Amino acid sequence: MSALLAEIERFYDAVPRQRADAEDHGPLTLFVRRGDGWPYYARPTLGHRGPLSAEHVAAVRARQRELSIPEAFEWVLETTPGLDAAAEATGLRVRRCPLLVLRGEPVQPALPKDxxxxxxxxxxxxxxxxxxxxxxxxxxxxxxxxxxxxxxxxxxxxxxxxxxxxxxxxxxxxxxxxxxxxxxxxxxxxxxxxxxxxxxxxxxxxxxxxxxxxxxxxxxxxxxxxxxxxxxxxxxxxxxxxxxxxxxxxxxxxxxxxxxxxATACIAEPPEQEERVPGLEP
Structure with a gap:
């Protein structure tokens, strides 16, 4: 794992903890939101290096159903390459999205005068x-x-x-x-x-x-x-x-x-579940 992706992984683990409780499920951590707002998801446990199977994903999905929260998982493909196959084996749909990092100074585009x-x-x-x-x-x-x-x-x-x-x-x-x-x-x-x-x-x-x-x-x-x-x-x-x-x-x-x-950001959810938009709510 590159130093940049390791830095992003630490960020991904830290941010939900501001408004959610973290449940340990072995190689996966489920973030359960405290109070109102957009529900969180499960992610690979920070620093976990062992195998990650469909059984691990299925166990977290059962817990999400028990809590009546979306069956959603988010991760970086290059950091946790086996999770996509494990998620798909349980029937989840995996979306793969470009993950981009700012290089240098941002370019401010010109806008209409109105x-x-x-x-x-x-x-x-x-x-x-x-x-x-x-x-x-x-x-x-x-x-x-x-x-x-x-x-x-x-x-x-x-x-x-x-x-x-x-x-x-x-x-x-x-x-x-x-x-x-x-x-x-x-x-x-x-x-x-x-x-x-x-x-x-x-x-x-x-x-x-x-x-x-x-x-x-x-x-x-x-x-x-x-x-x-x-x-x-x-x-x-x-x-x-x-x-x-x-x-x-x-x-x-x-x-x-x-x-x-x-890199590639992945989101997994049941096909019938409405698509998540990461970060839509704080």
Whole structure:
């Protein structure tokens, strides 16, 4: 394992512990969220070097069903190469996503004059709308433009569960997450149009949940928000900034900002279970 991937593994183990209890299941660790918010997953146990079998995966899945939480697993393929076969042997679907690391300084793309960029504060009047952008964006997981826009965003903002809103606000107050948004200054595409975040631990930051309303796509907003977050992380003293892309098309967006593919992030879940978007919620 390279030093870089070892650093990312330590980060992956540290971040969920901020809001979850860690259950030891031999070669796998199940993170069980405390309170409201997006549920966590199981990961390879940090430092485990022994075999990992389908029986290990099946045992954790049984525990997840017992707790009524998603049967979800996340890991880095190059770090734990046997887990994909073990997961698939239990009937899980494995998605393989590009994992990219920032090399050098982030490139801030030019934006239309009617767009502003900002880091979000806990007192932002658009807080619910910014949070709702991700829910609308990830309901249409392709990168194609579509009709869903500010009206759908505002409708989603009005129905966000109170617990999710509280956790998101707490992440801002505590500084465990940093959020940024691109906003339209007026007209049909007014207000938050694209949003993203980064979570950090041990001088490592992961940019997560970058999503654009379908009606505002193809304007460079995701790249711009990603660059703002990367710049903020570096200015805060973060040494390593990385992210996982949904697919190769999305990875190319991040490559324009200065990210380079170094590994493969895997997500395993039952075929009938709704696709997880890592980091959508803090």
């Amino acid at each position: 767009i502003s960029l900002s880091v979000i504060t806990a007192h932002d009047p658009d807080l619910a709308a910014v949070q709702a952008v991700a829910h609308v964006a990830f309901s249409a997981l392709s990168t194609a433009a579509g009709p869903a826009g500010p009206a759908e965003r505002d409708a989603a903002a009005a129905t966000l569960p109170a617990g999710y809103v509280a956790v998101w606000h707490a992440s801002l107050v505590e500084g465990t997450m940093v959020h940024a948004a691109a906003r339209g200054r007026g007209g049909a595409l007014a207000g938050p149009l694209c949003a993203g975040s980064y979570q950090h631990a041990q001088d490592v930051a992961e940019i997560v949940g970058v999503g654009t309303l379908p009606a505002a796509r193809r304007r460079g907003l995701a790249a711009a928000v990603t660059a703002v977050l990367a710049r903020h992380a570096l200015d805060a003293g973060i040494r390593t900034v990385f992210l996982s892309a949904q697919n190769d098309d999305v990875a190319r967006v991040y490559e324009r900002v200065g990210f380079r593919r170094v």
